[in-house]
Amino acid sequence: MIKSLIAFDTTSRESNLALIDWVRNYLNGLGIQSQLTFDDDERKANLYATAGPEDRGGVMLSGHTDVVPVDGQDWDTNPFAVTERDGRLYGRGTCDMKSFIAVALAHLPDFVERGLAIPLHLALSYDEEIGCVGVRRLIDQVRGFDVRPEMCVVGEPSDMKVVVAHKGKRSFACDVTGMAAHSSLAPSAVNAVEFAAEIVSFIRRKAKSLQSDGPFEEGFDPPHATVHTGLIQGGTQLNIVPDHCSFQFEIRYLPFDDHVGFIDDVRHFAENEILPEMRERFEASDIVFREMSGFPSLTTPDDAEVSQMCRHLAASNETAKVSFGTEAGLFSAGGIPTVVCGPGSVEQAHKPNEFVSLEQLAKCDAFMKRLKEKLCHN
Numbered sequence: 001m002i003k004s005l006i007a008f009d010t011t012s013r014e015s016n017l018a019l020i021d022w023v024r025n026y027l028n029g030l031g032i033q034s035q036l037t038f039d040d041d042e043r044k045a046n047l048y049a050t051a052g053p054e055d056r057g058g059v060m061l062s063g064h065t066d067v068v069p070v071d072g073q074d075w076d077t078n079p080f081a082v083t084e085r086d087g088r089l090y091g092r093g094t095c096d097m098k099s100f101i102a103v104a105l106a107h108l109p110d111f112v113e114r115g116l117a118i119p120l121h122l123a124l125s126y127d128e129e130i131g132c133v134g135v136r137r138l139i140d141q142v143r144g145f146d147v148r149p150e151m152c153v154v155g156e157p158s159d160m161k162v163v164v165a166h167k168g169k170r171s172f173a174c175d176v177t178g179m180a181a182h183s184s185l186a187p188s189a190v191n192a193v194e195f196a197a198e199i200v201s202f203i204r205r206k207a208k209s210l211q212s213d214g215p216f217e218e219g220f221d222p223p224h225a226t227v228h229t230g231l232i233q234g235g236t237q238l239n240i241v242p243d244h245c246s247f248q249f250e251i252r253y254l255p256f257d258d259h260v261g262f263i264d265d266v267r268h269f270a271e272n273e274i275l276p277e278m279r280e281r282f283e284a285s286d287i288v289f290r291e292m293s294g295f296p297s298l299t300t301p302d303d304a305e306v307s308q309m310c311r312h313l314a315a316s317n318e319t320a321k322v323s324f325g326t327e328a329g330l331f332s333a334g335g336i337p338t339v340v341c342g343p344g345s346v347e348q349a350h351k352p353n354e355f356v357s358l359e360q361l362a363k364c365d366a367f368m369k370r371l372k373e374k375l376c377h378n
């Protein structure tokens with residue numbers, strides 16, 4: 001099953017419909033109907049399906065079908081064909097996160113055969129890797145159902161640990177417009193790159209103060225919110241004072257953190273400390289911020305039913321917190337208590353020679369078997 005799913009190139013920029021159709025046919029063969037929700041261009045789809053009774057809540061297993069690009073990465077094997085070597089399966093998506101979906105699908109015939117007393121739902125999304133974009137439509141759809149899943153497990157790579165909390169994220173773009181001139185006349189122009197750099201420096205100072213002064217929450221690595229600028233573009237050539245510069249930055253915040261204060265501070269600095277000086281020289285100078293994407297943090301209590309059930313299924317007494325984001329925060333905000341638990345380590349995600357170990361797959365396999373004991377008649 002893992003081999004089949006990896007063979008579909010579902011890099012986020014590509015359509016995922018071939019994979020979705022394949023899964024849909026597979027489910028059809030088991031007598032399970034699926035419902036699709038599409039993106040605006042109908043090039044990508046989420047899939048939602050229910051096995052078992054439809055008049056009660058049940059457990060939802062969820063995963064994203066898209067993977068990050070392999071462009072520019074040095075792979076030793078074909079990333080879209082699984083290679084087994086030294087107790088590991090190599091391929092793009094083996095770890096993040098097609099293996100969890102594959103293990104769930106592979107167990108489905110047995111769930112059906114044994115008879116589900118409590119329903120099992122499958123939720124597959126698109127465009128997770130570009131900001132948890134696709135799953136929002138699926139969540140809207142599920143919220144409209146009379147009976148909703150009672151809980152959800154998102155199978156992102158967690159080494160099969162039960163993750164009950166993760167950071168949230170907000171990302172922003174900033175466009176700085178100044179005035180161009182021949183560089184010999186630099187003082188009379190408004191250098192957009194230099195003014196943008198002052199805002200970037202301010203963001204860096206905020207990052208440092210979060211690191212030194214907190215707030216802190218134990219269990220997260222690092223235990224504070226993080227801020228960084230990841231992209232900057234401006235200028236055309238050295239002898240022209242650039243009239244435009246744009247950059248992108250993000251904050252990854254702790255649950256309960258005041259992340260609104262951060263962006264307010266950045267805006268306030270730009271509007272009060274930077275813009276007046278720019279406008280003194282050129283009235284039409286401007287600094288415009290735009291929020292790009294984000295996802296809420298996750299914080300599910302240790303004693304929530306989903307946390308307890310998942311610890312049992314994963315045969316683990318502990319819960320964990322992680323710094324990377326997942327769709328779990330969105331499910332949780334949508335009213336479905338959610339945890340993250342899946343095979344593989346985030347250490348291998350997004351990298352060349354991504355892999356999942358057979359040992360992790362065995363743990364995931366055991367997880368599904370225990371889930372059967374819980375949901376099936378016999």
Ligand SMILES: [Zn+2]
Nearest residue numbers: 064096097156
């Ligand atoms: Zn992922």
